[in-house]
Amino acid sequence: MSDIQVQLKGLARKINEAKNVILSTHKMCDGDGLGSMLGVYHALNKVNKPVRAITVDRVSSKYHFLSPEKYTERFDQLKNTIEPAEIALVFDTNDYRRIQPLYEELQEKCKEIIYIDHHPILKTSPELSTNSIVDTTAASTGEISYFLLKEMGISMDPSIATPLYVSIVFDTQRFQFIKNSETSHKICADLCQYITDNENIYNQLFGMNSLEKMNLLSEIIKETEYFHQSKVAIIEITEEELRKKDLNIEDACDFLDITLEVHSTQLSVLIINLSENKYKLSFRSKKWNVLKLAELFNGGGHITSSGAILNNYKHNPKPEILKAINELTKQ
Numbered sequence: 400m401s402d403i404q405v406q407l408k409g410l411a412r413k414i415n416e417a418k419n420v421i422l423s424t425h426k427m428c429d430g431d432g433l434g435s436m437l438g439v440y441h442a443l444n445k446v447n448k449p450v451r452a453i454t455v456d457r458v459s460s461k462y463h464f465l466s467p468e469k470y471t472e473r474f475d476q477l478k479n480t481i482e483p484a485e486i487a488l489v490f491d492t493n494d495y496r497r498i499q500p501l502y503e504e505l506q507e508k509c510k511e512i513i514y515i516d517h518h519p520i521l522k523t524s525p526e527l528s529t530n531s532i533v534d535t536t537a538a539s540t541g542e543i544s545y546f547l548l549k550e551m552g553i554s555m556d557p558s559i560a561t562p563l564y565v566s567i568v569f570d571t572q573r574f575q576f577i578k579n580s581e582t583s584h585k586i587c588a589d590l591c592q593y594i595t596d597n598e599n600i601y602n603q604l605f606g607m608n609s610l611e612k613m614n615l616l617s618e619i620i621k622e623t624e625y626f627h628q629s630k631v632a633i634i635e636i637t638e639e640e641l642r643k644k645d646l647n648i649e650d651a652c653d654f655l656d657i658t659l660e661v662h663s664t665q666l667s668v669l670i671i672n673l674s675e676n677k678y679k680l681s682f683r684s685k686k687w688n689v690l691k692l693a694e695l696f697n698g699g700g701h702i703t704s705s706g707a708i709l710n711n712y713k714h715n716p717k718p719e720i721l722k723a724i725n726e727l728t729k730q
């Protein structure tokens with residue numbers, strides 16, 4: 400049995416024995432974080448385990464087809480206080496900063512915070528509880544959650560399969576990023592037996608672009624700056640520009656993925672000016688290690704997809720980013 404299998408068995412037992420469970424995922428949750436959390440939520444509900452799913456902040460309208468307003472609560476708008484719970488399961492991150500300020504509340508109210516995740520553990524992170532499962536070979540957290548539910552002996556049904564399928568399809572970006580493993584396909588083949596409207600999931604996740612978004616994309620494509628013989632692309636945008644067009648940060652990240660489709664581009668950078676002195680950086684690469692880059696700016700993520708938030712940054716961080724990229728390209 401692999402280490403991960405042993406850990407899954409242990410965690411399954413722990414959850415089965417727990418009186419009550421709180422579930423959460425990272426800020427500005429994506430399809431993977433939300434999908435794995437909702438999959439486990441429906442599964443625990445099915446076996447009558449008292450469970451609450453709490454997001455740190457709002458869930459993007461893109462995921463409304465999963466009815467998060469019915470099954471999850473928002474910490475920033477919480478109506479009922481969090482009662483003490485035996486365990487908190489946090490999906491798709493192992494970085495406590497990404498669940499703040501909910502993190503402090505979970506620390507106070509839960510005996511243990513357990514992370515279920517596939518991101519590399521940051522060098523700067525405090526030690527995780529031993530029951531946490533971090534499998535960086537998994538292409539999505541949904542996959543780890545799927546195996547966890549199998550271990551718990553919970554049978555699949557449409558309410559569990561749909562969000563788990565969303566997790567996998569979202570994080571692999573329609574099976575582009577499967578980490579050279581057949582696992583993502585195999586799990587989805589199983590889940591598909593329970594999904595009635597597969598096409599709708601793809602439409603909701605990838606086919607709902609507004610005309611405003613497409614117009615902005617055309618502007619961005621024209622204004623993208625290229626460096627290092629077009630190996631590096633940099634996009635800059637302000638949150639205000641996005642808001643004016645009724646778009647959000649997730650939409651801007653889609654632009655980033657598109658610039659990476661340029662043949663020569665190895666690394667794409669998105670700089671979003673959130674407010675005065677506050678920036679959000681996102682890095683995507685084909686192969687280069689952009690986790691290193693994000694860590695230089697106190698951020699985190701995956702080897703080929705990472706990000707950071709800069710607070711109290713008095714000027715546009717582009718010169719520092721270019722300097723860091725220079726170092727990266729020398730290696």
Ligand SMILES: [Mn+2]
Pocket residue numbers: 431432491517538539540570
């Ligand atoms: Mn993920």
